[in-house]
Amino acid sequence: MPTDIPEPQAVCNAITRSAIFIVATLNPGPDNAAAVRSICGDVAALVRAVGTRAPTGELSCVCGFGAGVWDTLFGAPRPANLHAFREFGEGKRHAIGTPGDLLLHIRADHMDLCFELATQLMTRLGNAVSVVDEVHGFRYFDLRDMVGFVDGTENPRGREAVDFALIRDQDRDFAGGSYVIVQKYLHDMAAWESLPVEAQERIIGRKKLSDVELDEAIKPSSSHSSLTTIEKDGQEVKILRHNMAFGRPGAGEFGTYFIGYASSPEPVEQMLENMFVGRPPGNYDRLLDYSRAVTGGLFFVPSATLLEELADRKP
Template sequence: MSGKNWDRVPIDAQSVDAPLSQSAIFLVVTVAGDQPALARICSVLGELDDLVKTVGIRDLGGRLSCIAGIGSDLWDRLSPGRRPLELKPFAPIKGAVHSAPSTPGDLLFHIRAERSDMCFEFERILLDRLGPDVTVVDEVTGFRYFDARDLLGFIDGTANPTGIDLPASALISNEDGDFAGGSYVVVQKYLHDMQAWARIPTPEQEAIIGRTKIDNIEIDDDDAPRKSHKSLATIEDDDGNEYDILRDNMPFGRPGQNEFGTYFIGYSRYLWVTEKMLQRMYVGDPPGAYDRLLDVSTPQTGTTFFAPTRPMLQALVEGAQHQLPAAR
């Protein structure tokens, strides 16, 4: 959905608008509770851009980037009493058949590059600097699968906003002026039952997804009693205006462990849009007519973060450092 006043909002939104990469690492950690640990974490967050340059200079064509997202609890520790309007922990969703869990996470690092070794090296150095002050609760290495398909065989991210629609969909504007340019981030790690999916005939798979498998043509199911994943994930207001989010999903897997999945990551201007999309998937529209993709795709995690702009992140950590004991 197009937003207003974007020409008057200064934007430096980390690298939310970076194009789909060949490789990615999704790293979620929790932060130790003592104040010296928090001070040391702030020091590392303040040096993220320098770390990207340190690793990225080895191959500028590798397009290394890293987005840092901050969870609700950690945000309150860094900036008590001043927070983005919608920031809150991920709320678990209970449908009649399927549920979405809420899992811990203070920091999200979304690392992207055209080379997997650059993602690996950046994460290695980052974790070394974070040290024992953090605990890794989830770590997923994603890859681009052929022509941006998921492991179920369908092209992913077709409906992503582009051009001027991208910031209007993914970045906060004047409705929350103190945090303009930031973005709400929701992540979920899904595991797929590939054998169960393979038993479903292709026409039925296409009806579940809402697109044809080979050529990615959208299927119109507006009048169907059971909506597709595509339709359930489409959010409109009462006037028919569509609200988009920016997805940067990645497949991941370990065939030797029978692990196949999709890491969902959605950047949005309004957190409620992503929340409503997930409610429609799990509860159904009408209630009970849930997203049939969930019959073969099971969420393992669910966490919400806020990705501030670069200047906002610097101001946040500098403000916190003034209130905390010096890092040692």
């Protein structure tokens, strides 16, 4: 990890076998705000306390805050690019924004570790927040998403992951932090599975079995991989995805929880605009004919150093 920025949270940790995503809203009142500030100083200690019981479990927790609650909790200064989730598209193809002030992204190789940490954190938060969404995710075979394709193939790794995911000089007060966008997608698996594999591959832009990218001569410009490739000044701009599959087969629910970290919300927002509106407009991501976004939120993730300091912040 670079030494020219404060210690980050576990943004760049490797993908684990299990995850719990909790999105909550802050309940009114100064005591509730104080309770949320207090937990900022305790997250690291709780991770250590639970994680020590299974040292190889790779337990971690990333804590982020939404635009609508930052000033109430912490006052000035404010992260430069923190704003409400930008919605894209309309009708059945709509990147919808939903309520969310606090994000907890809990990861481990064993769900019991995630569950125990989530229990401890929510016990400490008590009535200070109201949970509006909770998803228990799992790694699906060899990092496949629910539609059967490998997810996160183009994720940056090592130093490149740090460079794309963490803030540096662009906002020195918040160096070591990150922005994260989350969305919960539900899939119409019956309709998707009715497609021939070749049709699925053209929608995704990759071979289903081998994960090899389709040749540019045959890959549609509306493919998912085409529309989520972002370039700026001739260089590809990447984000760090930690997506997880989730579902309830008995209820007919099959989904993918998208979570993308970046040093600015801009590249993720550009991807969403390309997908939901199209590049050019109308040339949208055909995966959205089978997948529907039902939540959406943007959060700022302070560095681990700043997170502890925020416990004593007086707005």
